Amino acid sequence: MTTPANLLTDHPELYEARFPDPERLAGRWTEDCLRRYGAGPRVLDLGCGTGRDAAHLHSAGRRVTGADLSAAMLAHARAHHPGPAYVRADLHGFDLGRGAFDAVVCLDSALLYCHTNDQLDGCLTSCRRALAPGGLLVAEMRNGAYFLGRTDLLDTPKTDTFRLRGTEYRATTTLTVDRTAQLLRRVRTWTADDGSAPVAQRSAWRLLFPQELRHLLAAHGFEVLELHDGPGPRTEPPWREGRPPGTATDADRLHLVARRTTATH
Structure with a gap:
C-alpha cells in the first residue's frame, strides 16, 4: 500500500470492499423516504462516494446528480455505477442551481464532515438553495446523543478483515471523543498481507445532538418530518420494507427527513 491523502477515498474499490452493501439497503431506505413524502424525481446525492446509492435511486426512476469532493470516487462512480450525472462539489458550500432539486440526500454521516458551525451553516444554506420549495432533505448519520454517558464504542480498537483481489486487509479502528471540539475522532490503521507498511489515517465526525439538529x-x-434512531440501513436489526420509522433518538444512528419551507430566509 502507498500512503495517499485518504486511503478509502483514493481507493474506491477498497471502500466498497470494506463497507459492502450488496442489498443496497441505504438506497432502498432513501427511496422509501422519498416515496413516503411524495418527493419529485430530481435528487442530489451529496457526498455520493462510489455512486452505489445514486445509481440505485437512478434505477428507481429518479433523475440523480451525485456530488463528491473526491476525484477518485467520482471517476469510480462514472465507470462502475453509471446513470446519474456526477459532479465535483464541496458539501461545506456549493451552488448547483437554485431550486434545481426535489430532494437532497446525505447518507453515511456525510453531514458530520462539517466540523464547525460555519461549515454546517454553509452546507444547510447550500442545501436549501438547491431545493425547490417543499423539497426534502434526507440524511443518515451517527447520533451524538448516544455518547452521553456511553463508552462501549470508545477507546477500544475494533478490527475488520476482508479480501480484495487476493490481498487480505485488516482495518483497526479506534474512536475517541474530543469534547472541546464536539468531534468523534477516528484513527484507522491499515495493514495488508502484501508486505506493505501499515498506514494510519485520521478523520472525525461532528457530534450533533437531536435537539441541536432540530434547531x-x-x-x-x-421543517423536521422525521428524526429517529431507526430502523435504518446501518442499524441492528436493519431496516426492511414496510418497517415504520421509530420515535426515539437514543441509539447510535440518526435518520432525518426534513422539508424545505416556503418562508423566506
Missing part, C-alpha cells in the same frame, strides 16, 4: 434545521428554513 439548526429550523434556523435554515427546514
Whole structure:
C-alpha cells in the first residue's frame, strides 16, 4: 500500500470492499423516504462516494446528480455505477442551481464532515438553495446523543478483515471523543498481507445532538418530518420494507427527513 491523502477515498474499490452493501439497503431506505413524502424525481446525492446509492435511486426512476469532493470516487462512480450525472462539489458550500432539486440526500454521516458551525451553516444554506420549495432533505448519520454517558464504542480498537483481489486487509479502528471540539475522532490503521507498511489515517465526525439538529434545521428554513434512531440501513436489526420509522433518538444512528419551507430566509 502507498500512503495517499485518504486511503478509502483514493481507493474506491477498497471502500466498497470494506463497507459492502450488496442489498443496497441505504438506497432502498432513501427511496422509501422519498416515496413516503411524495418527493419529485430530481435528487442530489451529496457526498455520493462510489455512486452505489445514486445509481440505485437512478434505477428507481429518479433523475440523480451525485456530488463528491473526491476525484477518485467520482471517476469510480462514472465507470462502475453509471446513470446519474456526477459532479465535483464541496458539501461545506456549493451552488448547483437554485431550486434545481426535489430532494437532497446525505447518507453515511456525510453531514458530520462539517466540523464547525460555519461549515454546517454553509452546507444547510447550500442545501436549501438547491431545493425547490417543499423539497426534502434526507440524511443518515451517527447520533451524538448516544455518547452521553456511553463508552462501549470508545477507546477500544475494533478490527475488520476482508479480501480484495487476493490481498487480505485488516482495518483497526479506534474512536475517541474530543469534547472541546464536539468531534468523534477516528484513527484507522491499515495493514495488508502484501508486505506493505501499515498506514494510519485520521478523520472525525461532528457530534450533533437531536435537539441541536432540530434547531439548526429550523434556523435554515427546514421543517423536521422525521428524526429517529431507526430502523435504518446501518442499524441492528436493519431496516426492511414496510418497517415504520421509530420515535426515539437514543441509539447510535440518526435518520432525518426534513422539508424545505416556503418562508423566506
